[in-house]
Amino acid sequence: MAIVSMKKMRLLALKRDKGRILRQLQKMGCVELIQEDQAPEQKALPAEDGRLQSVREEVARLDRAVDELKPLCRGGSLLAVKPEKSEDDAMQAMASEGETLAVVDRLEETARSLQEIRGRRAREEASIAKLKPWETLDxxxxxxxxxxxxxxxxxxxxxxxxxxxxxxxxxxxxxxxxxxxxxxxxxxxxxxxxxxxxxxxxxxxxxxxxxxxxxxxxxxxTPALLIDRHKSSLTRLDEVQGQLQDERQQLAEHIDQIRLLRDMLFLEQKRLEAAQKFAQTESAFLLTGWAPADKEESIRAQVGKVAQVCEMEFRDPLPEEQPPTLLKNPKLVRPFESIVQLYSTPSPRGIDPTLIMTPFFACFFGLMLSDAAYGIVLGIVTGILAYLLRGKGSIGAIASVLCVSSVATVIWGGLLGSWFGIEGIQPWIGFTPMSDPLKMMVLCLGLGLFHIVVGLCVAMYMNFRRKKPWAALFDQGFWLILFAGLGLLMVNKTVGMIVAGGAALGIVCTAGRQKKNLFGKITGGLGALYNITSYASDILSYARLFGMGLATGVIAMVFNKVAMMIWGGFGSVIAILILVVGHTFNLAINTLGAYVHTCRLQYIEFFGKFYEDGGTPFRPLDNQGKYIDIAGENNTP
Amino acid sequence: MFQAFMDNLGVILALAGAALSVLMAGIGSAKGVGMAGETAAGVISEKPERFGQCLVLELLPGTQGIYGFLIGFLVLLKTPILGGDVTLTIAQGVQLFIACLPIAIVGFFSAKLQGRVACSAIGLLGKRGDSVGQGIVLTVMVETYAVLALLASFLIQSGV
CATH class of the missing domain: 3.30.70.100 (Alpha-Beta Plaits)
Structure with a gap:
């Protein structure tokens, strides 16, 4: 649970070392370059962009070539992983740039020729159509x-x-x-x-x-003769067209080479764009950027190696500065960062909720899908997917999230006795949602209350961390005491009344403390107490845990019953088909439902208590291309 | 004739309820998914790579139909159609009929309204590719009430 602390980095070096320094930083992939506002009078020299322009054009051209060749290549599915190339491969790609560009030239030529042939074919066909009625005129x-x-x-x-x-x-x-x-x-x-x-x-x-x-x-x-002539030139055009298409098919074998070169140029484009942000003089330049604090030493060492003369400064961000947000979590939890990012990027001075959210996410997802057998199937499928994709990209991250959550699904499924929706399996917990819906409801709302209390505790922790213990007591502590008091009501009425009443009084007295006049203080306090209704609706919202679980179980039961009805003889074949298709459908639709509803519970009910958004994601200068990644020191997605 | 009708009135009411919940929630979902699908096709025509995200948003208003079917099925389990040799009194029939009303009515309207939010969210997705998370959250907000209606229906029918 951590937002990486950032340091502002300034580096002054000679222009002749610029290329080497940028390359080194790109390889390390841990500095986000920014453009610092300058007072107009000290405006440095404008950056030159001749090379940048031509590189951009070249990248766009190679992109077009790849798009043209892609339909000619077989394979290449959604699940293909971005390959990682070594630096030697990268050097080789740059060395054979001329060769690759020749392929692209030829590709563009064939495209033009094909276009021309299409035009000529159309003309020949029009002539034939015109002559056709006169064909018998001798x-x-x-x-x-x-x-x-x-x-x-x-x-x-x-x-x-x-x-x-x-x-x-x-x-x-x-x-x-x-x-x-x-x-x-x-x-x-x-x-x-x-x-x-x-x-x-x-x-x-x-x-x-x-x-x-x-x-x-x-x-x-005669018209017949003319038609014959046109037809034979059509055949010739067909031949040429066929040859050109064969040639393009052969060119398609070079697609990987084109992709590699494209990305190499793209990385150069990134460097050049970064260089645009420098302030420069005739012979020196000043680089400004953000870097994780723990990388300071290695940046100093690595840059010092490639630059003869340079001066570096690292300092903590000023209160008015907003560094970019980089989250750092243990490996198992890292995929869940994508859930947080889906909502928004946390503020760099806020808190990274990933770690504390993860167990709740898995638990709620499991309770909503709530079938042990489905959990096993989902775990296997997403596990394979996550392994193939190595957790990269948005699909890889979701697969990893679902894989972790499927463990909770198996546990909940076992607890509630749900295995493919088959009736009569003994639940470990003693009741099933169907047999005792009231107990199930209490279980779900109880989990919800716990979730919300944890959210309040996180908010309290934040207040303590900011040295505002009173705010922690007033804004969260009293609410926690109020909940405790309401709980005590069930055990001992008087004690519960006193505790809850005291907490409520505390809320009324303190919630309006920011207001200026007395009237404002009173209405503010009463208004805050009215929030009890929003807490109540928050907790009721967890009834969806029950509802979604019910949906999975009953739909599974439906397919089982239908299959049972036609079981026997030839019907068994159809029954098996119904079972396979039906359960797959049910698993898919309910995985989607469980995923989105779990997200909602985190975003609205949980994050609402403490989350501070408004950060910008950390985008370092790195060596990740569109089609490939170059092996570097820091390639975390 | 009339006597036979009265004897079976409980079952008839239960069946009417089951049909109602499947029908109304299903129609609502079909409308919602249909609207979202039309919008999604528009976005995909410009940005085919967003198909997967559009599909998720399009499917969201579809759950009400499933909830309606689910309640309808549970009610059928209490009738001679799927439940075997049971008879229902008129009072039980009325109770089952009432059990179907929450998901039938709330399902119908919430699916339509959710479809409209899904349309807007898909439009949002067409403009800004990184906003699929926000779009999903906005769309799921509507579904809360369908889930609550489902639970109410379930609790009423489980009392019969």
Whole structure:
């Protein structure tokens, strides 16, 4: 249960050592660099950012390449762990930068070519579609032209007015020759030949029929021949496209190399961005940042090794400064930090609630899932998952949390006699939620009361730590005494009344002490006593422990009963199927429910008593990339 | 005929209650999950990587339907349908019917309202990826009352 205490670090060194120092700090991964506000008159030289710009562009370009190649690679699931590479690998990646970039160049070229091919294919296909109706016309298209005395055209006429059009043409002095080439449902395609002087009436008739001249831009053979030509160029385009795709498939083998280079450049980008925050002169720079207090010695030693001349200063944060928050917990508890972070980051001057929350989280989760067999299954599944992911990332953290909590699930399941919802198993505790709901309710609310009392004790501890013992007594102590008094009521009425009454009086007298006038003091005190209702509703809120447990047990029972009904002969196969699918569904939905409701109990009922948020998470300059991590001294997630 | 109806009235009332709790809580949950699903699809179309988080939020209004079904099932266990050879008096039937009301009514409304909070939380998730925790807490606040209704229903029916 600890928030790591931070020290403000200032480092003055020569610019020629800048790269080496940054690299060393990145490897150590324990300094968060910040930009210190400077008075305008002592504004130092602006940082140069030419290299940063180009590195950013390069990273974006490699990102695009990876995105393009990813669909071409098989495997690579959600559960893949970010691999950790050694520094030698990293050096090698930088050494083969040219080679990798050549791959990316080629990839981009193929993408452009594919784009062009798609365009050309579309054009060829459009030409074929245009020529298709004329395919049976046995006449080279260049021969469709006017002569001195004849007029010759390809025309399209709507199918329903074609007969009328034909009749109109037959009325000419020298009847026009009209040859139907093809027809579909709406349109007739035809070749018309007529005397040159009949051109005008012909055009009128055509317009009247709603038809028009067909515009075919191409020449050089019959339509059938032209279509053949287009088709063969389509085949050629297909071939080229296939070759390009094969080549991209081969390029996809380099994806890991591209990812590595991308991350190496990304780490450089991080360094350059950090360097932007420096104050610098012509030949020296000043670095400001936060570092965990216990790292001071090793930072001094390591940086001293790589820089010839440098001056370092470490000091405790000033009261008005807010250092970033870094939580430090034992290994078993560490995954639960993610639950706290999900709520918000604790204030650096507050308290890290992870350790004290962990047993409650596991206990409540177990009581809500409340089935020993489910606990075993969940423990195995999440255990494997946590092992595969090594607890990294958000999924890894949740898997670890559930794995720890599943132990409590097995215990509660055993206590309450719930194994896959099978009826009639003897509970260790003597009753089941179904047999004696009242006892179960008391158990849940009792756990809730205990949880809240612990929350108040933490708040009290905080007040003591800040040397405010009176606040501890007034704001928390009296409440604890009040609860104790209410408890005593059951044993001895008079003693209980006196204790509870005294505590209530204490609350009324002291809660308004911050208020200025007497009226404010009195109303403040009475208002605080009214808080008893919010404590009551807080405690009732723990009834959900019972409710969620009930849901798991009864749904499991439902599936068992349905399976029993059809058991026997062929029905047994279906029954087994129902059992497997049903229990899996029940486990999944109730794990989700237990998780979110346990979180809620921590956030609202527990944290509400003492938690102080408003911190910013500690983000040191580190060597974690998007796809890989470089092995370093401090790689805790 | 009338006599037969009166003899079975207890069972009929219990069955009506069971049907009611499954129906209303189920309809409410379907509405809530449906609304949240529509919003989630919108967010996923822009940010496919948030699918898992959206799914969690979408599922949250679904629990009321399960609670309604759960009470309905427990009531059925007390009728000849699943409970074997039992008869219910009219008074018992009325009691079972009343037992179904809390989860039926509260389940219906809380699922719909929770669906709306889930929609907003999914929208929030679309804008700020790190706020899924806050979104879940806001959504779960509504469910408290469904859990309380479930417990009330359970306690009433366990007295029969």
């Amino acid at each position: 006449l080279p298209l260049e021969q469709i032209a006017d002569t001195k005395h004849t007029y010759m055209r390809l025309i399209t006429v709507p199918a329903n007015s074609y007969a009328a059009f034909e009749a109109a043409l037959s009325g000419f002095e020298a009847p026009a020759a009209l040859e139907k080439v093809s027809a579909d449902r709406t349109t007739v395609y035809a070749l018309a030949v007529l005397l040159a002087e009949d051109r005008k009436p012909f055009e009128d008739a055509l317009r009247q029929a709603g038809g028009q001249e067909a515009q075919l831009a191409e020449t050089g053979g």
